[in-house]
Amino acid sequence: MEKINKNVLNQVIAQRDPQSYKGNYGKILIIAGSTQFGGASILCSSAAVNSGAGLVTVATTPEKFTAINVRIPEAMTIDYHQKHDLAQAIQNNEVIAIGPGLGTSSIAKGLVKAALRLTTTHQTLILDASALTLIAQEKIPVDTKANIVMTPHQGEWQRLSHLPINEQIPENNFKQLQSLNSQAVLILKKHLSEIYYQDQVFQIQAGNPGMATGGMGDTLTGIMAGFIGQFGYSLETISAALLIHSLIADKLYKDNYVVLPSKIISKLPKYMKKFSQIK
Template sequence: MEKINKNILNQVITLRNPVSYKGNYGKILIIAGSTHFGGAAILCSSAAVASGAGLVTVATVPEKFTAINTRIPEAMTIDYQNKNDLLEAIQNNTVIAIGPGLGISSVAKGLVKVVLKEATKNQTVIIDASALTLIAEEKIPLTTNAKIIMTPHQGEWERLSTLKIHEQNELNNIDELHKLNPKAALVLKKHHSEIYYQGKVLQITAGNAGMATGGMGDTLTGIMAGFIGQFGFSIETISAALLIHSYIADKLNKKHYVILPSLLIEKLPKYMASFSYENGHYLS
């Protein structure tokens, strides 16, 4: 198992070309939130915006529009129950993240199915939280033309893979991922989180107990969406998104007993800038 070190951040996070505009930095669709879980949509979308995504659209329930528009004026909103608007958004975005705070209603189930059906080979779909639960419980096949990233914690991975937590070792995880979708990437969230992709296994050694708070996973999904929108789909990009999430948390943990996801999001632009200047190369 290969360890991911800080060099990946210098490698991936590049200076922005002075001659560029928002369209150069990714179009992100985040399908998230429900009547009882609006905060997840806000954190995920905030993280995507703060990590540098060019355009972010949040597909959620209309009663959450005001909160999202107030907290994240940079993001656009659509009603995910409006089929035409949703299909248009799926077609027009390069990265689709689905699951944070979505719940497990019949509407949510339909959203997962339509994303897997409609996404194309030029898109990346990040599947998190409720979407993972629905795929496990409803036996929804992970068949799609898009590139797939799953971001379960160990309990969610147990439901998806049927592997008990004590059985979740390197070989078993590779085998079960191959059965679900051999082309998919798995980001297994745990103490020292791991990435599995096409037989390769990577691990970060960052992270701390202060991160054990609601919304931390939603934040990671947003960062990952923002990174892939800007830097493209690769195991390096996935590694950088995972590492910076825990790297910033470790910095904050020196003075903060609990790491609030909203504070981590606030620090993202600052740390990304420091790594981009260390790199010194333009994003082409």
């Protein structure tokens, strides 16, 4: 198992070209939120914006538009009940993240199926939270031409893989990942989180118990979407997103009993600037 080195942040996070514009930094669609779980869509989209994504659109339930527009004026909103608008948004964005706070209703099930059906080559689809639960419950095939990134915590991975937590060892995880989608990247969120891809496994040496709070995974998904949108889909980009999330959390944990996801989000521009200047 290879350890993820901080050098990956210097390699991935590039200084911005003076001649660039928002279209150079990725078009991100986040399909998230529901009546009960509106905060997840806010954290995920805020993380994408603060990690530098050029254009972020949030597909959610309309009753959450005001909260999103007030908290994240940089993000656009669309109604995920409008099938034509949603289909266009899926096809017109480079990175689609689905699942945070989505719930497991029949509407959510249709959204997950649409994301898998409509994404194609040169796009990246990040499957998180409720999307993973629905795939496990409804036995939805993880079948798309897009790059797939799955971000389960150990409980979600147990539902997907049918592996009890004590059996989630690299050999078993690889076997189950192959059966789900042989080309997918698995980010297994745990103490010292791991990345699996084909026959490679990587582990971060960061993270702390202060991160055990709601919204932490939603924040990681937003960072992941923002990084892939800007820096391209690669294991290095995915590793950098995972690592910076935990490194900022470790800095905050030194002076705080609990690490709030919103605090990590607020620190992202500063830390990205720092690592962009180290070459």
